[in-house]
Amino acid sequence: QKEVEQDPGPLSVPEGAIVSLNCTYSNSAFQYFMWYRQYSRKGPELLMYTYSSGNKEDGRFTAQVDKSSKYISLFIRDSQPSDSATYLCAMSTGFQKLVFGTGTRLLVSP
Amino acid sequence: DTGVSQNPRHKITKRGQNVTFRCDPISEHNRLYWYRQTLGQGPEFLTYFQNEAQLEKSRLLSDRFSAERPKGSFSTLEIQRTEQGDSAMYLCASRQSPQGHEQETQYFGPGTRLLVL
Numbered sequence: 344q345k346e347v348e349q350d351p352g353p354l355s356v357p358e359g360a361i362v363s364l365n366c367t368y369s370n371s372a373f374q375y376f377m378w379y380r381q382y383s384r385k386g387p388e389l390l391m392y393t394y395s396s397g398n399k400e401d402g403r404f405t406a407q408v409d410k411s412s413k414y415i416s417l418f419i420r421d422s423q424p425s426d427s428a429t430y431l432c433a434m435s436t437g438f439q440k441l442v443f444g445t446g447t448r449l450l451v452s453p
Numbered sequence: 454d455t456g457v458s459q460n461p462r463h464k465i466t467k468r469g470q471n472v473t474f475r476c477d478p479i480s481e482h483n484r485l486y487w488y489r490q491t492l493g494q495g496p497e498f499l500t501y502f503q504n505e506a507q508l509e510k511s512r513l514l515s516d517r518f519s520a521e522r523p524k525g526s527f528s529t530l531e532i533q534r535t536e537q538g539d540s541a542m543y544l545c546a547s548r549q550s551p552q553g554h555e556q557e558t559q560y561f562g563p564g565t566r567l568l569v570l
Binding site: 347349351377379384385386387388389392431433439440441442443444445446 | 457459486488493494495496497498501509511542544546558559560561562563564566
């Protein structure tokens with residue numbers, strides 16, 4: 344079993360929809376949680392960062408962490424075709440390597 | 454451009470050849486990481502440096518792989534006697550020294566895409 348599980352998708356939604364992306368994990372020592380966006384053949388771009396449990400909002404993006412359930416989520420409001428990309432969750436125990444999910448491919452149609 | 458840079462962006466080589474990739478981190482970042490990403494997978498950790506010291510190596514990093522960061526600035530990743538299974542995107546990331554919980558984030562370069570024929 345992988346430390347971090349993420350549905351690979353693809354997830355197809357119409358423009359303007361609310362998108363929900365999720366990851367589960369097994370290592371209770373993870374304290375730092377990130378979401379990266381990766382366009383085809385590009386490096387991952389940091390979207391959201393959260394320490395420990397709670398919510399964080401940045402524009403159309405909201406990240407949630409529930410450590411008791413070992414579950415993290417990323418919500419995208421008013422999705423745009425330019426949001427079409429692969430979304431990677433990543434987490435770490437602190438100041439060392441990141442452990443990534445497989446990534447969820449999102450397709451937003453006009 | 455003050456982001457992480459990687460060179461070359463693409464490399465095609467024949468099986469058995471040696472290849473070397475370079476990473477230039479963000480200038481004030483003293484931690485540098487290498488990851489490998491294959492198609493349809495998330496990046497997998499290979500190794501990381503704090504300044505010039507290599508602090509951790511993954512079991513994925515066979516003895517054909519070697520990484521250096523001689524002056525604590527840029528880093529090189531060399532693969533000797535390449536195999537077809539080495540074909541992947543090699544990603545470099547950097548970050549600041551830990552100065553609190555907000556400094557955990559890593560910033561990635563564009564990657565070097567390797568194809569071994």
